[in-house]
Amino acid sequence: MENNEKTKPKYSNDEFLEYSRKIIAHPNYREMPDIFGDRGEIQWEAPSNRQSGKFQDTHHKRREWWRQKALSIGIDPSIGDTWISKTAKAIHPFGSKPCKKCGKILNIAYAYPNQHLFARIKRLPYIDDTFELSIIEHVCDLLNRLEDKFGPKIYNDLPILFATTSIIIPPLAKNLNTWKKFLMDVYIPEEPRMLSPGAMSNPPDRLDGFHSFNRCCRASADTGRTTENLRSYVTDRRVFEYWVDGDWVAADRLMGQVRSNSIFEQEVCFNTKQGGIHPKPCQADHIGPISLGFTHRPQFQLLCKSCNSGKNNRMYLSDVRLLIAAENAGERIISWFAKEIWDRRKAAVADAETALRLSKLLRDNRHTYMFLLKELLDRGFYTFLASLLHLQEADFNPEFSGLKARNHLTYFDSITKRPRTTKYANEQKARRIRIAFTSLADYHKKNNRSAFVIQNNHSEIEFSAGFKRLEILKSVTNDLDIKIAKIVGKVELSESDLRELARTLSDIMFSNSESFSSVQYHFDRGMVEVAKELDEMWSTDRYVRSAPNEIIE
């Protein structure tokens, strides 16, 4: 038992320890010199600068081992200096390894996009900063996501995206599997400059011939400031996208279509009839702004870039009319936390001024809601927060048929939803949790400004009742809360952690659905009280006194 104790501590990360044990037991590394140190620990490292001691020559002995290994597999060690890393890649039995720092498993192959590829992707006309780019996403997964969001149009651009002087890309069928196969079988093995490896080789410094820290945890000229690059730039406005209701998968898909599908490219801006310059192609405008609590749903108004950014947090009379019509047709257009105030005042909107007035009421309602989310975040109720993210939508792959633009609006005939593979669904869920939580934390870090929070005695009572129930639920949510807290603390979760997270989350929510709904019931009632307060302020100066053209917030 003493021995056991001593072999462990050097590799704090369990996944890495297990990996190192598998490597030393593997026949490909047989007779590696000095595998164990004096105390029976694995000697993973063999630095070249050891000045003294029993293992002073381990580096040189291992270099000789690698030379013999190269010869045995037909690599000539007398030519050039790449023979040793070629050998390390050739004999690696798994093709992937965990990161010693965070446990994330990445391929040793050149399978990950780098700044060269990102620069080209960003130049595509339909890409904007809402499309997340990550240096640790396998290039095939990136391709999958590109196709998911922008459809077949990407196949016209892929040959340019992946072009290099050393690899000739043949004409390929325009589908995902053909391209994935080409990348895996031909492109990646060539180690093109558009891609980088998940782990850099460095024999004989490490026993397996690879750096202990993977691409996820290595800052280098290629990866830049790693942790920053892992996350997309999420603006204040985008935080709402994650915390409103709606089928976000279908909405994201349609947004991508507006940017890339020729059906929409020729449609002119909604405001064109008022004169002025409205350059094409248009952008997708949520008719009801998500920043006011409207849902992220698959219907958009087409606005040119400047009209879209000018609209900023407000509704026009025409927007309110469109929203009421959609609602009458059975659509859910408003999120649960804003429904009451919307229902109380939508019929009172008769002109530009009252449309703006309702926008301002909804903005303060949202401030109040963000404050509630902040309290949930501060008190560590992460599992409940995650239950608000509609993660189950990721289980389906929505497809639109009969997409069209009419009167500056997007329409489709029908939407079919096919089940997704679990792996892809889990990745999307984990991605959503990560961005939703980090953007919420960032939002509150930046916005300690004087938010106008509406409350009364009744709302306070309801909110505390919700919190009390969450305290009781802690016994079932605690483990998951801790896992999500890691994400909030910007710790990269390992692949298996993320998979487990997505799975346990839905299990816990399913088996405690009654408890979760009773929590939400109290918060819902609290927001109804907030709406009553706002409703009574409809004619007060805060909401009335302003010109209709005023930009709010």
Ligand SMILES: [Zn+2]
């Ligand atoms: Zn790492």
Ligand SMILES: [Zn+2]
């Ligand atoms: Zn315009």
